[in-house]
Amino acid sequence: MSDLEAIYTQLPEDLHTLPQPKSDKELEEMNYRVRHWMSNIPGSIKIGSKEHRQMVCQMFRETFNPYRPTFMDWPKLTDQEIDRLKSLPIWDIAVQTEGKARLRMAAYVKEIVDPEWADAIARNAWEENRHKEVLSDLVRFYGIPLASESPYSVPKDPEWAYLVTGFSECWDSFYAFGLFAIAEKSGFFTKELIETFEPVMQEECRHILLFANWLAWHRANLPWIKRILFELKVIAVHAFLVYERIGLIKTMDAEGEEHFQDNNFTINGVAELGNEKTTLADFLRLCLSEDDRRFSGYDRRLLRPETAPFLTKMALWLLPKKLLNKQLVG
Ligand SMILES: [Fe+2]
Numbered sequence: 001m002s003d004l005e006a007i008y009t010q011l012p013e014d015l016h017t018l019p020q021p022k023s024d025k026e027l028e029e030m031n032y033r034v035r036h037w038m039s040n041i042p043g044s045i046k047i048g049s050k051e052h053r054q055m056v057c058q059m060f061r062e063t064f065n066p067y068r069p070t071f072m073d074w075p076k077l078t079d080q081e082i083d084r085l086k087s088l089p090i091w092d093i094a095v096q097t098e099g100k101a102r103l104r105m106a107a108y109v110k111e112i113v114d115p116e117w118a119d120a121i122a123r124n125a126w127e128e129n130r131h132k133e134v135l136s137d138l139v140r141f142y143g144i145p146l147a148s149e150s151p152y153s154v155p156k157d158p159e160w161a162y163l164v165t166g167f168s169e170c171w172d173s174f175y176a177f178g179l180f181a182i183a184e185k186s187g188f189f190t191k192e193l194i195e196t197f198e199p200v201m202q203e204e205c206r207h208i209l210l211f212a213n214w215l216a217w218h219r220a221n222l223p224w225i226k227r228i229l230f231e232l233k234v235i236a237v238h239a240f241l242v243y244e245r246i247g248l249i250k251t252m253d254a255e256g257e258e259h260f261q262d263n264n265f266t267i268n269g270v271a272e273l274g275n276e277k278t279t280l281a282d283f284l285r286l287c288l289s290e291d292d293r294r295f296s297g298y299d300r301r302l303l304r305p306e307t308a309p310f311l312t313k314m315a316l317w318l319l320p321k322k323l324l325n326k327q328l329v330g
C-alpha cells in the first residue's frame with residue numbers, strides 16, 4: 001500500500017469498533033450530532049489563531065458520521081426508477097471525482113507541517129474514499145454501467161491540487177444542495193433513496209466548512225510575499241476551473257476509450273431532476289436556502305464558504321427578469 005493510499009484508507013480510529021446507532025432514536029440523535037456543533041471555547045475568536053484552528057479541527061472530528069458503506073441499505077426501486085438513475089450523465093465523473101479528491105487531499109496532507117490540520121485533512125481524504133465506495137456500491141446495486149477507471153495520478157503540486165478540489169467542492173456542493181432538494185420534491189429520487197444518500201450530502205457541507213476555514217487560517221498565517229504568491233495561485237485555480245467547466249469534459253477509461261460526462265451537471269441537472277415549473281430564480285433561491293439550512297447548526301464563529309452564495313445573490317439581483325423567470329423544466 002502506498003503512503004497516500006494509507007492516508008485515505010485508514011482512520012486513526014477503527015471504524016468497525018465505533019458505536020453504530022442501534023435504534024431509530026439513536027439514529028436520530030446521531031443525525032442531530034453530525035449537523036449541530038458548538039465549540040466550548042468562549043467568546044469571539046481571531047481568524048488565523050490557534051483557537052480558530054483548534055475549533056475547526058475539533059468540529060470536523062466530532063461531527064463525524066460513522067456509517068459503513070457496506071451497511072448502506074439501498075432501497076428497492078422499480079425498473080422505471082432505475083432507468084431514470086441510469087439516464088443521468090454523472091456516474092463516471094462522480095466516482096472519478098471522489099477518486100481524485102481522496103488522492104489530492106492525501107497528497108496535501110504529506111506537505112502539512114501542522115499535526116492538527118494534517119489530521120483533519122487526512123480525515124477528509126478518508127471520507128472522500130468512503131464516498132467513492134458508497135457511489136461504487138450504489139452503481140453496482142442498481143446495475144448502472146460504469147467506465148473502467150484509469151489509474152489516478154499523484155499531483156505534482158499538491159497545494160494546487162488541494163485548492164482545485166476545495167474550490168470545486170464549494171461550487172458543486174452549493175448547487176448540489178439545491179438539486180438534491182429539487183429531486184426530492186419532484187420525486188425523481190424516492191424518499192428512501194434520498195434518506196440513504198443524505199449523509200454524503202451533509203458530509204460535503206462539512207468538507208467545505210473545513211476548506212473555507214483552512215483557507216482563511218492559511219491566508220492569515222502567510223508572510224506577505226508568500227501571501228501574494230498564494231493569491232495569484234488562487235486566481236489561477238479559478239481560471240482553471242472556469243476552463244474545465246466549459247462544456248462537456250472527456251474522460252478516458254482504462255482501455256483508452258473516450259467517455260463524455262457532464263461536468264456541469266450541478267447546474268444543468270435541474271432540467272433532468274425536476275418536474276415542476278421551476279424557474280432559474282426558484283432554483284437559485286432554493287440553493288441559497290438549502291445552503292443556509294445545511295450550515296445553520298454549526299458554530300456561527302466558523303466561516304462559511306461565501307463566493308458561490310454571494311455571486312448567486314448578485315445573479316438574482318442583476319440578471320434580467322426575463323431570464324430569471326425562465327422555466328428550467330415543465
Ligand atoms: Fe466527496
Ligand SMILES: [Fe+2]
Binds near residue numbers: 101128203204207
Ligand atoms: Fe468532499
